[in-house]
Amino acid sequence: MNYELFIAKRIITAKKYKSSISSPIIKIAIIAIAIGMVIMMIAIGTGIGLQQKIREKLSGFNGHIQITNFDNNNSEITLEPISKIQNFYPEFTNIGGIKNVQVFATKPGIIRTETDFEGIIFKGVSNDYDWSFFKEYLVEGIVPNYDTNVSFDVLISSEISNRLNINLNEEFNILFVKDDPAKAPWLRVVKVIGIYNSGFQDFDKNFVIADIRHIQKMNKWSGNDVGGFEVILNNFDDIQEKSNEIYKETASTLNSQSIIEKYPAIFEWIGLFDTNIYLIIVIMVLVAGINMITALLVLILERTQMIGILKALGSSNVSIRKVFLYNASYLILRGLFWGNLIGLIILAIQKYGKIISLNPETYYVNTVPIYLDAGYILLLNIGTLLLCLIMLIIPSLIITKISPVKSIKFE
Structure with a gap:
């Protein structure tokens, strides 16, 4: 039996946990993850969607590659x-x-x-x-x-x-x-x-x-x-x-030219979308990770007595850290769930309702195009979960500094 997971579940379902001092901080962390996921999904969906639409229209009028006289x-x-x-x-x-x-x-x-x-x-x-x-x-x-x-x-x-x-x-x-x-x-x-x-x-x-x-x-x-x-x-x-x-x-008398070579300025411009997407993802993951670090530290400090008792009963620092990382994973998954739900609703509304319009003279499209693919959504969720957990490993080391005698006596 995985007793670390068992304890983590008991903490999550406890009524005291839901009404504790850490409750608002936990909610803020979940909201931060959800908002970050929504922003990342919108950035990827609109960025790749716009790239694809512009490429599609350029190739529609010119083909992907033109063969002409040299x-x-x-x-x-x-x-x-x-x-x-x-x-x-x-x-x-x-x-x-x-x-x-x-x-x-x-x-x-x-x-x-x-x-x-x-x-x-x-x-x-x-x-x-x-x-x-x-x-x-x-x-x-x-x-x-x-x-x-x-x-x-x-x-x-x-x-x-x-x-x-x-x-x-x-x-x-x-x-x-x-x-x-x-x-x-x-x-x-x-x-x-x-x-x-x-x-x-x-x-x-x-x-x-x-x-x-x-x-x-x-x-x-x-x-x-x-x-x-x-x-x-x-x-x-x-x-x-x-x-x-x-x-x-x-x-030798003929020349072949791709539309990337024919319209380099346009493709350099849409290539900048990738940089913007990566930058948004990095910022959102950092924001989510920092909020989760804060929530984890509050959870640890709030459960000092429990940590001392577990150590007194023979639990290792690694096992106790797992308890809190399981707890943090649950919070991250909750944030990802709501972020995915809200993000998909927003993207679907724009994709099929075409609510937000653009100036075609500037963006070459009438409405914001949306790219939806299960692959990038899955990778985004897995990547966010793993990166946030990696960021939590070092803060969880505070558990090793908690003395069983002092923590139990303190309470």
């Missing part, structure tokens, strides 16, 4: 064509972990309506395009189908729709300037078949998704000429490794 063109516009007859298209045979390889091309254009006009990027895609990203953010209509004949159906953002008053199933004009400015521009009359809203305004206000064959015709490319390839991975965490592998698999 030139000095740093704009979003593709200038020189690439033949899509490549050994890696339609799929890489020597590289695993790749979900899809899709062609694209872009061309600057101007939307002209009866009352207004707006510059846009006309992004052409083909029948190999993965529409899963746009389906998730589709607010009206459907995604286009470019399987058969040249299609005049396009996908626009709600940003463009609202600004230019272009609604679903309406037609509008797009002008494309020719290489010779003296010549009349190309005119394309397209129809809105779907409206999306990704919340990433830098892209939403610019991109119109259309059939790549319009760009091929205007640029006088052949049917096999494209602007580049977008590679979609199964796992974002493999992006740097796969980018290096893809670079080795492509011709």
